Amino acid sequence: MFVLTGCLDDPPDPKQIFGFRDATDSDLSAEVEEAIDVANAALELDGRFVLRPMWRPGRPQQALQQVPVYLLRRPNAAIDAGTATPDMLRAFRAELARTVSLSGFGNCAETDPCAAAMYAGTQMGRAATEVYNGSTAMDAAAAEINCRCVMLIEDNLRQFKLIFGPSDQYGQAFAPLSGYVAWLALHEAGHLNRTFRLVPGAPWAELYRRTQSGLAERQQEEMRADAYAASLLGRACFAQVPQRLHAIAAQACYGLTMQAAQLWLYEAFDKTDGGLRRHYLNDGRTHPNVLMRLLAANVVMMDGRGKSAELLTKFLEKREVVAQRLPKSPNL
Numbered sequence: 001m002f003v004l005t006g007c008l009d010d011p012p013d014p015k016q017i018f019g020f021r022d023a024t025d026s027d028l029s030a031e032v033e034e035a036i037d038v039a040n041a042a043l044e045l046d047g048r049f050v051l052r053p054m055w056r057p058g059r060p061q062q063a064l065q066q067v068p069v070y071l072l073r074r075p076n077a078a079i080d081a082g083t084a085t086p087d088m089l090r091a092f093r094a095e096l097a098r099t100v101s102l103s104g105f106g107n108c109a110e111t112d113p114c115a116a117a118m119y120a121g122t123q124m125g126r127a128a129t130e131v132y133n134g135s136t137a138m139d140a141a142a143a144e145i146n147c148r149c150v151m152l153i154e155d156n157l158r159q160f161k162l163i164f165g166p167s168d169q170y171g172q173a174f175a176p177l178s179g180y181v182a183w184l185a186l187h188e189a190g191h192l193n194r195t196f197r198l199v200p201g202a203p204w205a206e207l208y209r210r211t212q213s214g215l216a217e218r219q220q221e222e223m224r225a226d227a228y229a230a231s232l233l234g235r236a237c238f239a240q241v242p243q244r245l246h247a248i249a250a251q252a253c254y255g256l257t258m259q260a261a262q263l264w265l266y267e268a269f270d271k272t273d274g275g276l277r278r279h280y281l282n283d284g285r286t287h288p289n290v291l292m293r294l295l296a297a298n299v300v301m302m303d304g305r306g307k308s309a310e311l312l313t314k315f316l317e318k319r320e321v322v323a324q325r326l327p328k329s330p331n332l
């Protein structure tokens with residue numbers, strides 16, 4: 001039996017602190033509710049937490065620790081804000097369409113200095129930076145206060161859908177919003193589970209240890225929360241669990257992997273020193289490098305199977321090359 005802590009009995013209401021408004025009338029609320037069901041199914045495997053959407057009536061389950069979930073809107077956000085393709089994505093796609101690799105760069109590796117001139121004369125670096133900033137704003141929003149809750153900000157969710165959602169070319173979402181929200185919710189539950197420690201499987205223990213190199217304490221805590229989320233998702237998706245869990249968690253596992261792939265694609269076109277730093281090194285935020293987080297979570301989720309360990313290994317090798325080439329990097 002788990003006892004509610006004092007904080008969770010009476011969590012600070014982010015609406016009052018930041019002047020947010022409820023967004024439970026949002027057209028995204030169905031996807032958010034689906035995500036909460038997915039996350040709760042995965043949390044069942046741990047038997048410790050349950051996510052509680054604050055807009056849904058019903059008595060909380062006594063035996064489980066409650067994690068409040070808020071769906072919120074910024075004070076000045078129009079209800080239909082963000083439904084048009086934002087300028088940043090339009091600019092990115094326009095640049096992508098006219099960008100060609102200049103001849104003479106066939107032997108230039110991404111981490112070589114010559115790569116900076118590969119797309120010279122285009123605005124690809126700027127466009128990629130804007131998309132990156134848009135795609136990683138969500139974590140910052142969720143971490144604004146230590147509310148021991150999950151805060152979902154409607155306009156950030158829209159931004160996620162625009163960047164990772166259905167594309168003009170392929171029609172289907174690279175990473176479904178519900179999978180992202182499920183991941184975010186499980187991550188927050190990971191922060192609350194203070195006793196959780198990842199025990200990496202033997203073949204990938206050393207690989208995972210390398211991801212922790214140079215991280216600040218706060219950043220290690222972020223990866224600990226990631227590991228909790230990924231280990232539960234991995235069990236729900238791939239281990240021997242009831243069939244019902246496989247079906248509903250698969251989209252969250254798939255979404256996490258595709259988010260990494262899509263972020264890599266957006267970032268791959270910025271070969272400038274700034275782009276390399278952002279792509280491979282810590283960027284000075286409270287959270288570690290986002291692509292490393294996603295690849296490390298993928299290894300935990302897959303228990304090192306498939307291509308997961310190879311992808312993270314390649315990333316870390318390039319990260320070391322970039323760190324040596326750009327020694328004045330403020331963070332690694």
Ligand SMILES: [Zn+2]
Binds near residue numbers: 187188222225
């Ligand atoms: Zn966190």
